[in-house]
Amino acid sequence: MAVYTEVTDADLRAFLARYDLGDILSFKGIAEGVENSNYLLQTDRGQYILTLYEKRVERNELPFFVNLMEHLASRGIPCPTPVHSRDGETLQELNDRPAAIITFLDGLWPRRIHPFHCRELGHHLAHLHLAGSDFAGHRRNRLSIDGWRNLLDACRARADEVFSGLGAELEEELQELEARWPDDLPSGIVHADLFPDNVFFRDEKLSGLIDFYFACNDFYAYDVAICMNAWCFEPDGAFNATKARLLLGAYRKVRPFSQPELDALPLMARGSALRFLLTRLYDWLNHPPGAFVDPKDPLEYWRKLRFHRDIPGPGAYGLEP
Ligand SMILES: Nc1ncnc2c1ncn2[C@@H]1O[C@H](COP(=O)(O)OP(=O)(O)OP(=O)(O)O)[C@@H](O)[C@H]1O
Numbered sequence: 001m002a003v004y005t006e007v008t009d010a011d012l013r014a015f016l017a018r019y020d021l022g023d024i025l026s027f028k029g030i031a032e033g034v035e036n037s038n039y040l041l042q043t044d045r046g047q048y049i050l051t052l053y054e055k056r057v058e059r060n061e062l063p064f065f066v067n068l069m070e071h072l073a074s075r076g077i078p079c080p081t082p083v084h085s086r087d088g089e090t091l092q093e094l095n096d097r098p099a100a101i102i103t104f105l106d107g108l109w110p111r112r113i114h115p116f117h118c119r120e121l122g123h124h125l126a127h128l129h130l131a132g133s134d135f136a137g138h139r140r141n142r143l144s145i146d147g148w149r150n151l152l153d154a155c156r157a158r159a160d161e162v163f164s165g166l167g168a169e170l171e172e173e174l175q176e177l178e179a180r181w182p183d184d185l186p187s188g189i190v191h192a193d194l195f196p197d198n199v200f201f202r203d204e205k206l207s208g209l210i211d212f213y214f215a216c217n218d219f220y221a222y223d224v225a226i227c228m229n230a231w232c233f234e235p236d237g238a239f240n241a242t243k244a245r246l247l248l249g250a251y252r253k254v255r256p257f258s259q260p261e262l263d264a265l266p267l268m269a270r271g272s273a274l275r276f277l278l279t280r281l282y283d284w285l286n287h288p289p290g291a292f293v294d295p296k297d298p299l300e301y302w303r304k305l306r307f308h309r310d311i312p313g314p315g316a317y318g319l320e321p
C-alpha cells in the first residue's frame, strides 16, 4: 500500500496545469513501496510517476534527491528524470505534501536473481559512482556507523525478544566495527539501497534504477557491499560466489578497486549487514499491530553478517586478491 494521500481528478488537473505534459489519459495509485504516495500518470506525451513525499522524507533534503536524479540522468544513468514545471521548478506542493513528477522507467524488478542480473548491476553501479563524482550536492549518511549506535541503543533493551543473546552479540559486533571502520576509502555519491525491488530489467539488460531517497555520500565499497548482500545470497541463505564474482568483476572493469577497498570488502559487508539488520530490527520491534506493511526479517541479515565475519578474506567473494 503506498497511497497515503488521495489526489482527486480536480486536484490533479489543477496541479498539471503548472506543467506542459499534454492531456491526461489515465491516473492511478501504485500499490508497491512504503515510504511515499506514488501514482502512475499517463498523458498523450508519455508516462510519468507522481510522488507525494510523506513524513519520513525530510523536506529540506528533497532538493538533494531530485537534483541528484537530474544530474545522474544527464550523465546517462538509467534513472528517473524530474520533470520541470512551466516555471522551471522540479519540486511543488500538492495536498500539503511536497510533490514531484519524474519520468517512468520501463522494465520489471527481478523476483528471482540470476547471475546475469548481478553482472548488469555491477556494471551500472560503477557507472553510477563515476557519474556522481561531479555532483555538487552533499548528504551525510545518517545510517552509517554513528547512526548504527543510535539504532542499537533504541533496540538494545528488547533485542533478545528475537533470540536470547542477540543484544549482546550486536553490541560486540558494533564495537568491533567502531574500532576498525576506516575513514579514508574512496567515497562519493552512493545509492545505499540498491535492492532488487529498486532495479528494473528488460530482456536481461538493466533498464532502470529507482528510489534514490537513501542516496548520500559514503564509501563506494560500502555501496558495493550493500548490493552483494542484497543480490548474492540465495533464498535458503547460502552465499553464491558466482553471483558475487560477476557483480564485483563487472564493477571493477568500469571502476577498478584500490587494494585498501578490496581488503575492506568483508568489513564493509559486515557493516552493511548490520545496517539493514538494525533498521529491520527497529521496525520489527516497533511496528504497530495490524500495520499495512509486514516488517522484514532482521535475522536474514544476521545470517549474512555471520557469513562475512567467518570468511578468511575477500577471496571468498570469488575475486583474485
Ligand atoms: N520512475 C519510475 N518508473 C517506473 N516505476 C516506478 C518509478 N518510480 C517508482 N515506480 C514504481 O513505484 C513503486 C514504488 O516506488 P518506490 O520504491 O520509490 O517507493 P517508495 O515508497 O518511495 O519507497 P520504498 O520502496 O523505499 O518504500 C516501485 O516499486 C515501482 O513499481
Ligand SMILES: N[C@@H](CCO)C(=O)O
Binding pocket: 193, 195, 276, 279, 280, 296
Ligand atoms: N531495502 C530495505 C528496506 C527499504 O529501504 C530492506 O530490505 O531492509
